[in-house]
Amino acid sequence: xxxxxxxxLDILKRxxxxxxxxxxxxFDDATSLVSYICGVPIAYIAFIDENRQWFKxxxxxxxxxxPREITFSRYTIMDSSLVEIQDTLLNERFKDDPDxxxxxxxxxxxxxxxxxxxxxxxxxxxxxxxxxxxxxENQKRALHIVxxxxxxxxxxxxxxxxxxxxxxxxxxxxxxxxxxxxxMSHEIRTPLNAIIGFTELLSGTPLDKQQQAFIxxxxxAGENLLLIxxxxxxxxKIESGGLSLEKQPFNxxxxxxxVYDLLxxxxxxxxxxxxxLDAELxxxxxxxxxxxxxxxxxxAGNALKFTNEGEVTISVKNKGETEDSYTIRFSVKDxxxxxxxxxxxSIFERFTQGQEDTTRKFGGTGLGLSIVKELVKLHDSKIQVxxxxxxxxxxxFTTTYKKPANVKENxxxxxxxxxxxxxxxxxxxxxxxxxxxxxVIEGFGFEIDIAENGDQGIKLLSENQYxxxxxxxxxxxxxxxxxxxxxxxxxKNEIPIIAMTAHSxxxxxxxxxxxxxxxxxxxxxxQHELLEAIKQALKKxxxxxxxxxxxxxxxxxxxxxxxxxxxxxxxQFIQKAPVELKELQQAVYRKDFRSVLQTAEQLQVWLHxxxxxxxxQTLTSIEDQARKKEFTAETADNLDILHxxxxxxxxxL
Numbered sequence: 001x002x003x004x005x006x007x008x009l010d011i012l013k014r015x016x017x018x019x020x021x022x023x024x025x026x027f028d029d030a031t032s033l034v035s036y037i038c039g040v041p042i043a044y045i046a047f048i049d050e051n052r053q054w055f056k057x058x059x060x061x062x063x064x065x066x067p068r069e070i071t072f073s074r075y076t077i078m079d080s081s082l083v084e085i086q087d088t089l090l091n092e093r094f095k096d097d098p099d100x101x102x103x104x105x106x107x108x109x110x111x112x113x114x115x116x117x118x119x120x121x122x123x124x125x126x127x128x129x130x131x132x133x134x135x136x137e138n139q140k141r142a143l144h145i146v147x148x149x150x151x152x153x154x155x156x157x158x159x160x161x162x163x164x165x166x167x168x169x170x171x172x173x174x175x176x177x178x179x180x181x182x183x184m185s186h187e188i189r190t191p192l193n194a195i196i197g198f199t200e201l202l203s204g205t206p207l208d209k210q211q212q213a214f215i216x217x218x219x220x221a222g223e224n225l226l227l228i229x230x231x232x233x234x235x236x237k238i239e240s241g242g243l244s245l246e247k248q249p250f251n252x253x254x255x256x257x258x259v260y261d262l263l264x265x266x267x268x269x270x271x272x273x274x275x276x277l278d279a280e281l282x283x284x285x286x287x288x289x290x291x292x293x294x295x296x297x298x299x300a301g302n303a304l305k306f307t308n309e310g311e312v313t314i315s316v317k318n319k320g321e322t323e324d325s326y327t328i329r330f331s332v333k334d335x336x337x338x339x340x341x342x343x344x345x346s347i348f349e350r351f352t353q354g355q356e357d358t359t360r361k362f363g364g365t366g367l368g369l370s371i372v373k374e375l376v377k378l379h380d381s382k383i384q385v386x387x388x389x390x391x392x393x394x395x396x397f398t399t400t401y402k403k404p405a406n407v408k409e410n411x412x413x414x415x416x417x418x419x420x421x422x423x424x425x426x427x428x429x430x431x432x433x434x435x436x437x438x439x440v441i442e443g444f445g446f447e448i449d450i451a452e453n454g455d456q457g458i459k460l461l462s463e464n465q466y467x468x469x470x471x472x473x474x475x476x477x478x479x480x481x482x483x484x485x486x487x488x489x490x491x492k493n494e495i496p497i498i499a500m501t502a503h504s505x506x507x508x509x510x511x512x513x514x515x516x517x518x519x520x521x522x523x524x525x526x527q528h529e530l531l532e533a534i535k536q537a538l539k540k541x542x543x544x545x546x547x548x549x550x551x552x553x554x555x556x557x558x559x560x561x562x563x564x565x566x567x568x569x570x571x572q573f574i575q576k577a578p579v580e581l582k583e584l585q586q587a588v589y590r591k592d593f594r595s596v597l598q599t600a601e602q603l604q605v606w607l608h609x610x611x612x613x614x615x616x617q618t619l620t621s622i623e624d625q626a627r628k629k630e631f632t633a634e635t636a637d638n639l640d641i642l643h644x645x646x647x648x649x650x651x652x653l
Contacts, residue, residue: 002078004120011120012049018157019047019056027057027153030125030146035059037142038110038127038135045114045150047123048077060128061104070098076111077121082140085109087132108133112147117155125150188225193523194432196222200527201439226524245378247632249404250289252328253277256316259296267304272311280318282326285401287379295375296330298368299395303334310335310392324403331396339387348373348383378589419535422446422467427457427483428500429475433523437470437500440527444534454478458486466495468534471517473501481515488516496537500525514644550649551611569609570653577606577646585639588622588631596626603642615645 002008027045035043042060046053053071055064068074072094076083088094088107099106108129113121125147127135135143199222203215260275267273296314303312312334320327339347348369369383372395376383379399387393424441428434429452441448449464451457453475461469469487473480480499487493498519499512509520519537521530552566559566580602587595600623607616618638625635 002121008077008120008122009050011116011118012047012122014158015047015122015154018154018161027150030150031057031059034125034127034143034146037146038139040108040127040129040133042104042106042126042128044126045123046071046073046126047114048073056123072097072099072106072109073111073124073126076113076124076126079113080115080119080121081113082135082143083109083111083113084135084140086134089132104128105130107131110135110143112143114147114151116151189523190430190433192222192225193525194430194436196226196524197433197436197440201436201443222524245288245291247286247288247402249284249286251283252285252316252401253281253283255289255293256296256314259293259300260314262297263300263304266301267312268308270309271304271307273304274311274313276313276315278317281316281328282318282403284404285326285328286404287401291375291378295372296332298372299332302368303332303336303393303395307334307336307392312336319398325400326403327398327400329396329398331394333392333394335392338389338391338393339385340389344385344387347385380591419446419538422534423465424448424468424470424534425451425457425460425464425466426470427451427454427475427480428470428472429453430472433472440530441470443527444531454480454483454486457483458491461487461491461493461495468537469495469497470500471497473499473512481511484516498533498537500530509640511640511644514641550653554611555609573606573610574650574653577603578650580606581642581646584622585643588626588635588639591631593626593629597623600626610649612645612649615642618642 031043031045035041042058044055044058044061046055046058048068048071050068052068053066053073055061058064072085075093085091085094086108088097088100088109094100094106094109097106106128108127108131110127112125114123114125115121125143127143196219199215199218203212203219207215256275256277260273264273300312300314312332315331315333317329317331318326319329373383376397376399379397381397381399383395383397385393385395424446426434426437426441426448428437428450434450434452438448438450449460449466451460455477457469457471458478460466471480471484475483478486480501484497487495487497496519497517498521499517500521500523501512512520519533521533552570555566555569580599584596584599584603587599600619603619604616607613607619618641622635622638622642625631
């Protein structure tokens with residue numbers, strides 16, 4: 001026994017999981033190499049524990065375990081270098097061994113201890129023959145190199161296992177964070193929905209001037225709180241790669257004037273707030289109006305917040321024009337407190353502000369500029385800043401917008417109820433939101449029944465005729481997804497269902513559609529938004545459900561011929577598909593068309609293996625768009641469909 005036997009066994013246990021996980025063929029090349037280099041019929045890699053020697057890979061033996069006390073290798077692990085016995089019959093230790101006199105009839109033995117980086121011999125790399133022989137220096141050196149390779153393979157395996165463990169911990173942390181954000185979103189938006197909704201209802205009643213002013217103040221406070229919540233949720237979407245830009249024609253000048261009008265009411269006395277629009281600026285461009293507004297509101301809002309006197313100026317100029325696009329420079333300049341030079345880079349980091357006492361003096365979350373940075377990056381641009389402490393700042397960026405294709409701008413009208421007297425079923429567990437929805441729905445001229453949970457809703461739906469269901473997602477007993485699944489699969493009812501939810505995280509919209517719902521209205525909602533969603537849900541064909549169940553029939557057929565195939569393929573899918581999907585999402589958002597096609601090709605292999613033809617067609621659509629080098633909102637939809645379905649398939653597997 002080695003003097004450090006207990007330590008040696010502890011080290012061997014550290015390798016045990018790795019050795020069990022690695023198939024024997026992982027070491028077969030090394031064993032074959034030893035047999036070839038040494039020119040011997042017997043070669044093996046073995047490990048020695050308290051009672052036995054077990055072979056991880058062998059040539060010429062035909063067994064996998066022998067008792068430790070009858071092995072040659074029990075002596076090899078006592079050494080730190082090659083043990084060579086050129087003729088066992090001439091060796092006092094081995095001449096009477098049963099495997100020398102009979103059995104395997106070993107006449108030559110060479111054993112190289114497998115020594116870990118901390119100096120413990122956990123196993124052996126051996127060559128043996130039925131004839132006496134000796135090794136030359138090159139053969140001895142080769143055995144040493146192969147032994148080192150075996151240990152390196154094990155060490156890499158352990159490190160990979162540790163990385164996987166850390167990855168799982170990190171993924172759990174991400175899931176915990178997303179769960180927290182989802183719950184926080186729901187808990188804040190639920191009462192906020194009631195505050196904003198009832199305020200909107202109240203503003204439509206006869207009020208005196210003072211009451212009207214108070215109502216406007218409450219609305220402003222509610223909308224400010226909603227902006228903070230949305231900032232946090234946008235961070236979640238950015239981190240998950242779930243944020244993409246819409247490409248719709250919109251009136252640029254009107255949009256910028258809206259931002260100006262929105263912020264002008266917050267301008268402090270003594271501050272001049274200006275909007276300069278270049279005379280050459282186009283009226284209509286194609287892009288994401290909402291995200292541009294978000295950028296400009298954040299930048300101009302910051303400028304107004306940090307400027308006590310002087311002026312804040314939004315300046316937008318047309319810097320160039322091609323046959324199909326405009327290049328536009330956006331700038332927000334102020335004469336405010338400025339930013340210290342050493343903080344110019346860090347202000348774009350999350351939860352960071354220019355000075356330590358900024359939050360105390362001026363408020364804010366420290367998220368605005370971080371989100372601006374990411375949104376500008378999505379516009380294929382970079383936010384830049386010039387500033388001097390005490391002398392003001394200028395934030396600016398330049399980006400390109402496509403020209404619209406023969407779009408006639410129509411005035412936007414608030415939706416009017418031309419649907420008649422509908423009968424609507426509301427599933428909502430919050431009493432305030434029930435009361436709000438009832439007032440809004442009855443204000444549209446519709447009838448409404450209310451259920452406090454999914455089970456009550458199913459009962460009412462079974463007993464009565466309704467035109468539409470408004471479905472809260474988070475309810476006791478049976479949530480919105482489970483209730484929708486029951487309505488579609490058990491009741492076989494195709495009634496339009498609109499999700500009305502305080503959840504507003506990445507993928508939630510498309511998860512609702514994939515679950516069989518027909519529309520999505522996030523809380524807090526505006527009355528005209530809800531009415532428009534009802535109209536859309538009633539007039540469109542219901543989106544078909546996308547099957548997300550893997551078909552294992554082909555894999556099981558192969559498994560009968562090659563046992564273990566099913567387990568190997570499913571475990572590889574569970575491990576690799578989410579990684580490849582994330583690479584695909586990131587490649588799409590980078591507009592790296594070549595990487596999209598390469599990653600999609602890998603994913604297609606999995607989809608064909610599991611006979612997921614619908615998902616394969618969805619992925620083919622993304623590939624077609626990559627070949628055309630143009631991603632659209634449909635691409636983002638298809639990514640969401642893949643993400644949601646693969647996530648569900650992995651849960652099933």
